Amino acid sequence: MLKAFLWVVRRDLTLSMRRRSDVSTTLFFFVIVVSLFPLGIGPELDTLREIAPGVVWVAALLASMLSLERLFAADYADGTLEQMLLTPQPVSLLVLAKVLAHWLVTGLPLALMAPLLGLQYDLSWQPLGVLIASLLVGTPTLSLIGAIGAALTIGVRGGGVLVSLLVLPLYIPVLIFGAGAVEASVSGLGEQSHMSMLGAIMVLALVLAPLATAAALRVSAE
Amino acid sequence: MLEVENLSCVRGDRCLFQGLGFSLDSGELLYVHGHNGSGKTTLLRTLCGLMLPEEGEVRWNGENIRGLREEYTKDVLFLGHKNGIKGDLSGVENLRISSILDGLELDGSAAWKALGDIGLDGYEDLPSKVLSQGQKRRVALARLLVNRSSLWIMDEPFTALDKSAIPLLQLVIGRHLDGGGTVVLTTHQEVSLTSGRARRLKLGWRD
Numbered sequence: 001m002l003k004a005f006l007w008v009v010r011r012d013l014t015l016s017m018r019r020r021s022d023v024s025t026t027l028f029f030f031v032i033v034v035s036l037f038p039l040g041i042g043p044e045l046d047t048l049r050e051i052a053p054g055v056v057w058v059a060a061l062l063a064s065m066l067s068l069e070r071l072f073a074a075d076y077a078d079g080t081l082e083q084m085l086l087t088p089q090p091v092s093l094l095v096l097a098k099v100l101a102h103w104l105v106t107g108l109p110l111a112l113m114a115p116l117l118g119l120q121y122d123l124s125w126q127p128l129g130v131l132i133a134s135l136l137v138g139t140p141t142l143s144l145i146g147a148i149g150a151a152l153t154i155g156v157r158g159g160g161v162l163v164s165l166l167v168l169p170l171y172i173p174v175l176i177f178g179a180g181a182v183e184a185s186v187s188g189l190g191e192q193s194h195m196s197m198l199g200a201i202m203v204l205a206l207v208l209a210p211l212a213t214a215a216a217l218r219v220s221a222e
Numbered sequence: 223m224l225e226v227e228n229l230s231c232v233r234g235d236r237c238l239f240q241g242l243g244f245s246l247d248s249g250e251l252l253y254v255h256g257h258n259g260s261g262k263t264t265l266l267r268t269l270c271g272l273m274l275p276e277e278g279e280v281r282w283n284g285e286n287i288r289g290l291r292e293e294y295t296k297d298v299l300f301l302g303h304k305n306g307i308k309g310d311l312s313g314v315e316n317l318r319i320s321s322i323l324d325g326l327e328l329d330g331s332a333a334w335k336a337l338g339d340i341g342l343d344g345y346e347d348l349p350s351k352v353l354s355q356g357q358k359r360r361v362a363l364a365r366l367l368v369n370r371s372s373l374w375i376m377d378e379p380f381t382a383l384d385k386s387a388i389p390l391l392q393l394v395i396g397r398h399l400d401g402g403g404t405v406v407l408t409t410h411q412e413v414s415l416t417s418g419r420a421r422r423l424k425l426g427w428r429d
Contacts, residue, residue, distance in 0.1 A: 007322045011311070018310045018349075079304025082272055087323040088296035094323075222273050 004089045005097045012101030022070060023105045030063040030110055034117045045122045052121035053131070053182035060110055060135060060178075061171050064142040067106045068167070069160050071098065071150040072217070081154075082221055091217060092210035095151075099143050099210070107139030123186070130185040134198060138178040141202045144209035145170050151216035173201055223247055224269070224373060224404055229278035231264050238264055239425055240277070248372065251395070251405040251420045260426030262408040263303070263377055269406060270300045270375050282373070296325065299371040301379055305362035309351030313337045313361045316350060321368055328368055336367040341387060355382040363387075366394050374398060376407040 016023050037055045038048055075081040084094050114135050115128045123131065149167035153159035181194035223245060230240035238261030246252055254262050267273045269280055271287050271294060280287050287294045307316040314333045321328035328336075337346045340360045345353060350361055359382045366374070374395070380388055388411075395405055399419075 003327065004323055004325070007319055011308070011315075011319050014315075015308060015310050077304075078308060079302055079306035080308060082300070082302060082304070083306040083320060084323065085272060086270060086295045086298060086300050088292045088325045089323060090292065222267075 001089060001093060004087070005093055008094050008097035009101045009104075012098055013104065016101070016105045022067075023109075026063050026067040026106050027109050027113065029066055030059050031113065031117065033059040033062065035120060038120050048121045049123065049186060052118060052123055053127075053179040053186070055121075056114055056117060056131060056135075056182075057138075057175050057179040060114075060139065061142065061168070061175060063110060064106060064139060064146060065164050065167065067102070068146040068150045068163055071102055071147055072154050073150075073159075076154045076220070081217065085218060085221055091214035095147060095210045095213045095217070099140075099147050099213075102147075103140050103143040107135075107143055111135035111139055123182075127182050127185045130191045130195075131182050134178045134181045134191075134195065137195065137198045137202055138174050141174050141198075141205045142171060144202075144205040145174075147213045148209055148216055151213045151220060154217070154220040174198065177201070223283055224406075225281040225284075226269070227278055227281070229265075229268065229280065230276045231261060231268055231273070232276045233261075233264060237276075242278070244421075244423060246404050246406070246421070248402040248404055249399050249419060251399055251407070253420060253422045254406065254408045254425060255410075255422065256408075256425030262425055265425065266300075266375050266377050266406065266408060267302075270298050271295065272300075297371050298373045298375060299324075299365065299369050301362060301365075301374070301376040303377055305358050307350050307358060307361050310349055312347045312349055313342055313353075313364070314346050316361055317364050317368065320365055324365075324369060324371070326368065326370060332368065336364045337361070339367055340364045341390065356384055356387065359383055360387060363391060363394075366391075366398070372403050374403060374405045374407075376405070378408055378410070380409055380411050 034056055037051065041047060041051070072081060075084065085091060087094070111132055114131050118128045118131055146167050149163045152166065153163045156162060177194045177197045181191040181198065184194055185191040225245040227243050229242040231238045244252070254265060256262050264273065268275050282290060282294050282297065306320070311319070314330065314337065317333045317336060318328050318330070334346050340363055342357060342360050342364070345357060350358055353361065363379065379391060383391065399405060
């Protein structure tokens with residue numbers, strides 16, 4: 001079972017490496033959206049510092065949205081998805097493997113790229129550290145929750161728009177606590193409580209989302 | 223043993239078939255025929271549990287497949303219209319990952335051998351997307367050589383195959399039946415099998 005999990009992760013990572021453009025579009029989207037705000041708003045450092053957490057987090061949400069469609073659509077089109085449903089492995093485990101691989105190529109680079117972008121907003125080292133930490137804890141949750149939406153909209157025409165309508169409302173708690181953690185750190189209030197909530201949401205999503213995604217996949221595969 | 227009792231399937235608001243029942247013992251093969259749209263694919267997908275029947279049940283060794291879940295999928299190999307292979311992966315990679323998922327570890331040399339046996343000599347490590355339709359089908363069929371499932375459910379396995387591949391596939395199916403396996407397949411071609419007991423099921427109302 002563990003072997004199947006690792007093989008699925010490895011397969012999806014290999015596939016992403018062979019289609020690097022898919023991965024880099026998400027990352028560039030994130031970089032560009034975050035960089036547009038300082039250009040549009042002007043170089044007032046106080047304003048920039050204030051909006052930074054919100055802007056970076058909203059951009060992260062949208063970037064993760066953008067990559068969701070690829071999570072199951074290709075597998076559905078070439079028939080590997082129905083084969084996945086017919087293996088003796090628990091489907092939720094395979095879903096978890098796919099989400100992990102997806103996060104490694106979309107969420108993780110995003111979190112690692114964030115401090116570089118945070119510099120444009122004149123964030124000091126302390127909030128930058130919190131920004132990375134909150135993205136590291138928050139983006140897996142985005143991938144996990146997004147997987148449910150992606151699974152529900154397989155094979156639906158205009159699925160991309162539908163998936164944002166389904167998933168974005170569910171992203172709100174992550175946005176509130178993720179951006180809140182950085183804001184708290186900027187204002188010197190301490191980010192622990194926000195980070196704990198973010199962690200709790202991730203654990204909850206880790207347990208429930210794969211089950212919900214597996215159920216959604218079974219429905220969509222009909 | 224595969225048993226089907228009083229099965230009805232509905233697509234949209236059209237009833238494809240109802241009151242369907244049969245049972246298949248090990249070593250038996252079932253040909254499903256019928257005109258286009260008569261519900262062959264729906265029947266096959268229902269048999270492997272991808273679709274839920276409107277009414278009736280499918281039993282494997284006396285138990286409803288809905289209760290068996292992973293215990294049933296372990297015994298089933300499904301080959302659908304879609305090949306279930308990744309275009310960006312080579313034949314060897316595709317075969318190895320699908321074997322691992324079937325719970326059967328396959329080392330590189332065994333995968334190379336299986337692909338060679340199915341007639342893909344020299345194409346084993348090319349990305350599957352550059353292969354022809356028939357060759358892609360062969361990559362998918364290579365699973366039959368390494369798989370240990372007892373029930374094979376195949377939707378049009380002979381499409382896109384050339385003249386040399388059809389007897390090969392027949393041979394593989396024959397060997398599976400001789401070994402006590404069970405096969406359900408749909409086909410438009412007349413294919414003769416020398417071994418095992420072949421039975422026919424006709425769906426639809428047109429001649």
